[in-house]
Amino acid sequence: MSAHPTVTAVITTYDRTEFLGDAVRSVLMQSIRTTEVIVVDDASPTDPAPVLTEFEDRVRLIRLDANSGANAARNAGVRAASGEWVAFLDDDDIWRPDKTEEQFAAMSDGDEAALCGLEQIDGKSPQICPVARVTEAHLRGGNPFCGMSGLIARRDVLLQEPLDETLPNGQDWDIYIRLARRRPLAYAAAPLFARRYGSHSGITLSAQSESVEALEKRTRVIEKHRDWLGETHYRRRLASYLLKYIGKRKNPVRFVLHAMRRAGASATVRHLARKALRRPEFTWPQGHNPL
Structure with missing residues (x-):
């Protein structure tokens, strides 16, 4: 890992402009400067550009021509990124200011990716796992770690292992398995991003x-x-x-x-x-x- 790693934040969004500004601000407040911020809009019916005007040229907006799913949006962001590392953020989640700094601190030379703990914006107990490295063995029972807002990985690795755009769910577990089969992932055992539980409740009700x-x-x-x-x-x-x-x-x-x-x-x-x-x-x- 270089002494001054370059990081691209890829924020995927779909018609949640009420949360998007908070997500962007959390990236711009990182203790380690984020090299660039790319917002990838998955063909929302509402144009997110007006929400981003306050950030001026600090944020780059990419709008997909057709609604293609979160993984297609993430892959588009990876392809457009210029940083050595890509860190993902969902539009309704928020990074803690030391998120990327703590993840880099958890890594060793040669590491290709890292995950972290999380907390709920509504104040529920943090979700932190008792590991320092995420191995294949940990993942055979599922994904107890975090969603995509907790993943940071080398851009060249993500180009070799693109996110699977055919999966309707379990996209995070899938990419963590594929990354862990290459090399165990580092894990920062702290709640480094906040998940907005309420915005996911509709998905849960639909699944039921x-x-x-x-x-x-x-x-x-x-x-x-x-x-x-x-x-x-x-x-x-x-x-x-x-x-x-x-x-x-x-x-x-x-x-x-x-x-x-x-x-x-x-x-x-x-x-x-x-x-x-x-x-x-x-x-x-x-x-x-x-x-």
Whole structure:
């Protein structure tokens, strides 16, 4: 890592102009100067340009011609970036002023990426994991770490490993797996960005009302990594996805029977038992390199 790394912040946005200004300001307030800020608008019906006028030439706006999804917007930002490093930020999240500084401090020579802890803007408990490095073993049980607003990675690596634009969900887990298979990711165990929980509640409510057929589309990321996961972890992750929000489903029996057919009885019963006993879905593997 160079003594003075250059960083491009890529902020993806879609029709949330009420939050976008706060996101940009959090980048411009970084203790390590961000080389450039690129806002990539995923063809919003509302032009975000008026919100960005206060930042003048400190922010570059790219508008996609058609709505293509968050990963397409992120890839466009990576291609346009000039920094050695690219750090992502969703338009409704906010970086803490020392976010990039703390992530660089957590890295060793040769590292290609880093993640960090997070907190909720509404004041809920921070989400911090007890690791110094994120390995493949940590990710086989899912992604307990953070969303894309916590990722910083070398631009050349992101060009080699572009974000998967075909996935409807699980994009963060997918890229973390692919990065960890190259080299473990550094982890800054502090809440370095704030997530606006309320703006995600609509997504959660929508997911709760999904049909079995619609839910199947969300398992694409698990199918993609089936060989890497191994059959046991594959079936457990599949059961977890298919039984998500099972307590709030209108026809839970149908979802349970579908999970048994797809993931097997053992993985399905295991997941239901853990939920009944209120045990956490994610457990740290032995020898997980705690702090």
